[in-house]
Amino acid sequence: MRIKSLHILGVSLLLLCFGLKVTAQIETGAGNSDFSIPKAEVACGPWLQAVTENEFVVVWTTNVDAAVWGELAPDDGSHFYAKTRPRFFESKHGRRLTGQLHRVKISGLQPGTKYRYRIYQQAVLLDQGNKRMVFGDSYGTDVLRSEPYSVTTLNEAKESVNISMVNDIHGDDPLFRKLMGNIQSEQTDFVVFNGDMLTQIESEKQLVDGYLQSTSELFAPDVPLFALRGNHELRGKFAHRFFDYFPSPNGKAYYAFRHGPAYFIFLDSGEDKPDSDVRYYGLSVFDDFREEQAQWLEQVLSSDEFKSAPVKIVFMHMPPAQRAWHGMMEVKRLFMPLLNEADVDLMLSGHIHKHSFIPSGEIGNSFPVLINSNDWRTDLTINRAEIAIRLVDSEGAVVNTYQLKTKQ
Ligand SMILES: [Fe+2]
Structure with a gap:
């Protein structure tokens, strides 16, 4: 009897010591490397995408494969920890996704409303398929020592809209940081990347190092971003992944939406040279793509939503x-006859690497075309009656301005 009690006591002590050791190792991550648990951390991001009146997508990458979610809170002055916040999972067709690039759609929102949000990730420690999956601890945005992220949904009723646009950065991250480092995020409704932010896209690392890390550091967790492709974003072995990182409101490369008094159309002008050019290696079919886009544009321009917009x-x-060049001639042949009949107030372009302002009528255009330089930022303030344009250099100096009366 006594021997049996001693045996039970010994086994209990052994289990207790083992348990304590395992707990300590899990908590500290120290000791036997078998017990160090990978921690899922944000590698790059987040950045806001596809913001509409009712939803938005938050995008970020993690250092390891992870399962993720976003949490939403109203901007009502309560602490984020005041109550359980609704979770929005990254999922597809009803099943949550795991990986290192994450896109969480947060929906069911009201127009013109500011919300707060945070993001969470949980490392995939073991994936044996249907046999066993093990996840690590959850790590999220620190809402204890810093403010949560925020987003304001689009709003047709807003009287005035502020936009900042850059283009043709070609991976010059120091220049990009200077151009975007002094935007007033609180007053900026959204930012537009108008193409050629890289010279080609060969990898995620190139996107991150070229401008995406800076994008997420400088403004994009809180300011919506709309990214158009330039001809250079169509090149490189990672080019086809562009919209995985920049999901658009309608899932296409071209899209349109109303915000404030203005209706905005984003067109993808495709490649600059003929599809047969040897440098495209037979992979370009942008003639067909532009034709398809022209059909979509015709529908958009005939919609009540477009026609009723003051700007x-x-x-x-x-x-x-x-x-x-072929691409520019094609956008002129396909898009301009439609746009010229549609009371367009302004077109904003890049590509030329030099600023110019083309008044109506100079190149078969019934509206002005502003081309932004590759080392300036174009800021716009739009209301029903006028469009104020400020061109800002990398030192933050306003180097040129235009004031346009709208056609309404
Ligand atoms: Fe270009």
């Missing part, structure tokens, strides 16, 4: 035929 703005990387 009409078009973003497109390549301006309509300043050079007689």
Whole structure:
């Protein structure tokens, strides 16, 4: 009897010591490397995408494979920890996804409303498929020592809209940081990347190092971003992944939406040279793509939503035929006859690496075309009656301004 009690006591002590050791190792991550648990951390991001009146997508990457979610809170002055906040999982067709690039859609929102949000990730420690999956601890945005992220949904009723646009950065991250480092995030409704932010896209690392890390550090967790492709974003072995990182409101490369008094159309001008060019290796079919887009544009321009908007703005990387290269000639042939009949107020382009302002009528255009330089930022303030344009250099100096009356 006594021997049996001693045996039970010994086994209990052994289990207790083992348990304490395991607990200590898990908590500290120290000791036997078998017990160090990978921690899922944000590698890059987040950045806001596809913000509409009712939803948005938050995008970020993690250092290891992870399962993630976002949490939403109203901007009502309560602490984020005041109550359980609704979770929005990254999922597809009803099943949560795991990986290192994450896109969480947060929906069911009200127009013109500020919300707060945070993001969470949980490392995949073991994935044996249907046999066993083990996840690590959850790590999220620190809402104890810093403010949660925030987003304001689009709003047709807003009287005035502020936009900042850059283009043709070609991976010059120091220049990009100077251009975007002094935007006033609180007053900026959204930012537009109007193409050629890289010279080609060969990898995620190139996107991150070229401008995406800076994008998420400088403004994009709180300011919506709309990214158009330039001709250079169509090149490189990672180019086809562009919209995985920049999901658009309608899932296409071209899209449109109303915000404030303005209706915004984002057109994808495609490649600059003919599809047959040897440098495209037979992979370009942008003639067909532009034709398809022209059909979509015709529908958009005939919609009540477009026609009823007091202001009409078009973003497109390549301006309509300043050079007689195939791509620019095609956007002029396909898009301009439609746009010229549609009371467009302004087109904003890049591509040329030099600023110019093309008044109506100079290149078969019934509206002005502003081409932003590759080392300036274009800021716009739009209300029903006018569009104020400020061109800002990398030192933050306003180097040129334009004041346009709208056509309404
Ligand atoms: Fe370009």
